[in-house]
Amino acid sequence: MPPLILKVDSVQLAFNDRRILQDVHLECRQGQVIGLLGRNGSGKSSLLRIIFGTLQASYKYVSINGDFIHKGYQNNRIAYLPQHGYLPDNIKISKLAKMLVDEYCWDEFNALDIYRQHSHKKPGQLSGGELRQLEMLMIIHSRAGFILLDEPFTHISPIQADEFKPVIRACAKRKGIIITDHQYYNILEVSDKVILLNNGATKHITDNDELITYGYLSGK
Numbered sequence: 516m517p518p519l520i521l522k523v524d525s526v527q528l529a530f531n532d533r534r535i536l537q538d539v540h541l542e543c544r545q546g547q548v549i550g551l552l553g554r555n556g557s558g559k560s561s562l563l564r565i566i567f568g569t570l571q572a573s574y575k576y577v578s579i580n581g582d583f584i585h586k587g588y589q590n591n592r593i594a595y596l597p598q599h600g601y602l603p604d605n606i607k608i609s610k611l612a613k614m615l616v617d618e619y620c621w622d623e624f625n626a627l628d629i630y631r632q633h634s635h636k637k638p639g640q641l642s643g644g645e646l647r648q649l650e651m652l653m654i655i656h657s658r659a660g661f662i663l664l665d666e667p668f669t670h671i672s673p674i675q676a677d678e679f680k681p682v683i684r685a686c687a688k689r690k691g692i693i694i695t696d697h698q699y700y701n702i703l704e705v706s707d708k709v710i711l712l713n714n715g716a717t718k719h720i721t722d723n724d725e726l727i728t729y730g731y732l733s734g735k
């Protein structure tokens with residue numbers, strides 16, 4: 516089967532007449548990790564929510580292999596790790612995992628140390644970093660063909676971030692992933708392509724020095 520291709524084109528978003536996104540074009544193939552960088556307030560979370568279908572844009576074109584996708588979350592086509600936690604506090608991790616994790620990935624997920632360690636607990640009994648790791652792992656082992664990760668490295672210690680990057684790469688063998696985080700060095704390491712959101716437009720970065728040219732990194 517040819518790889519699935521997610522296309523996002525001509526996204527327009529404004530809040531109270533303030534333009535946030537106006538010239539956004541990106542493509543993510545199954546097998547690829549696309550890193551999305553941008554300054555605070557540049558519209559990264561808004562773009563991911565528009566693709567997922569929980570934020571309405573004034574215009575968007577999102578498709579998977581040519582099929583227009585109105586709400587990405589429908590039919591498990593796209594899964595999304597929001598910037599802030601999404602798991603309810605009082606349901607056991609094991610029960611949540613059974614709802615979210617794809618049965619075809621269950622053995623792989625069930626073998627993860629962090630899951631084995633905490634499966635009997637509830638989210639409210641975990642540290643911020645433990646919870647973030649489990650939230651992300653459930654999303655990337657979900658049924659969806661495309662995964663959107665909004666700041667997955669937040670609250671994660673450097674050593675655990677290093678353990679995660681191969682897990683993300685392994686997941687990308689079967690899925691397409693769009694990932695954003697302010698830990699830009701992790702994004703540069705884990706991504707096949709990097710896109711910068713700058714003044715509402717996507718810039719496809721081919722040389723990391725462009726991150727300085729566009730004012731994302733100071734270059735000092």
Ligand SMILES: Nc1ncnc2c1ncn2[C@@H]1O[C@H](COP(=O)(O)OP(=O)(O)OP(=O)(O)O)[C@@H](O)[C@H]1O
Binds near residue numbers: 553554557558
């Ligand atoms: N519901 C809203 N109403 C008005 N303005 C909003 C709303 N949601 C977001 N914004 C504004 O839109 C802009 C883009 O926000 P968004 O959260 O997408 O940025 P971001 O790139 O993810 O930022 P950060 O890196 O700080 O998380 C910001 O200036 C924000 O203040």
